[in-house]
Amino acid sequence: MDWQTWHAQYDRPGSYMAQRLEAVRTQIGTSLDSSPPGPLRVVSLCAGQGRDLLPVLADHPRRDDVRALLVELDPRNAAYAEKTARSAGLDQTKVVRGDASLTDVYRGMVPADLVLVCGVFGNISDEDIERTVDSCARLCRTGGTVVWTRHRGAPDRVPLICEWFETRGFARQWLSGPAAEFGVGTHRFMGETQPLVPGMSMFTFTGYDTLRRSSAATDDA
Template sequence: MDWSQWHDDYDLPDSNLARRLQAVRDQIRQALDACPPGPLRVVSVCAGQGRDLLGVLPEHPRREDVTARLVELDPRNAASARRAASAAGLRKVEVVVGDAALTGSYRGMVPADLVLMCGVFGNITDEDIERTVGHCAQLCAHGATLVWTRHRKAPDLAPRICEWLEARGFERQWLSDPGAGFGVGVHRFAGEPEPLEPSPGARMFTFVGYDELRRRRTG
């Protein structure tokens, strides 16, 4: 999979990716609106080109309050995100080329007020999704918003992801309709953050890719 080319579908106005992106941006905007006054931390796991956060932050009234770290393994996607942040004058947005699966990639930036886990759960095994959910308490501050995505194709795992999150102190705020053609979930962390594991940190997941996961199911 060419993960840089994969982003091209975001530019097709009626594509599922474009509609999912709009839903994610709406939830980011609402989360920032609801944050109390003062400095805010945002982290994005497998950030890609950063189109979600960087599509909201430049025009948002809280932009100067936000310090963000976007972690992305593909250097072309990271370069695109870096250019977008620079063009918007977002001096406190850091784009890191690195392994987003390691909790240590977020050292110094967590617990965060907004955590973006978009494009992750549809590309890793069910076991790794549950494992990653277990690590979210290391990433999220009390009261933080977690925005995550996962397709709603059969087998639809979104309800189970909600159960895993809610068993770990997250409260459901919103889940997109199963018929929307995409899946976006929003949870608020009502618990207390756990200490981040020592460097390099724990591995939350191994990125497999949607096509490979589908091949394994059907093969």
């Protein structure tokens, strides 16, 4: 998968991806609006080109309160995000080219006020989704927010992901409607933040196409 070319889907007005992006941006803005006064920390897993967070942050009244960490493995997408952040004067935003599944990359930035897990759950196994949801209780401070996405294609895992969050002390704040092609959810962590486990891998990024082919092969067996 050429992940830089993949981002071009966001540029098609009215497309599924453009609508999802707008929903995510709205939820990011709502989270920042409702955050307590003082410094804020934001982390973004598999951040891509930062198209969800960076435009919102650039125009938000709380921009100078926010320290942000974007983690992205693809070098071209990471470079794009870095250029966007610098052009917007987001000097407290750091873009790291690295493996977003590894807990060590988030040291010093968690627990965070806002955790973005967008474009992840559709590209990893169910077991890894649950493991990542569990890890969100270590990445997110008490009262902090997780914004996440998952496609609505079969099997629709959005209800199950909500259940996994909610059995781990997260309260649902918003969920896109079932008629939408995309799933965007916002959950607030009401539990007690657990220590980050060093040296842990939260997931293996398999890719949507690979998962779909694997599922089709299993169905045909």
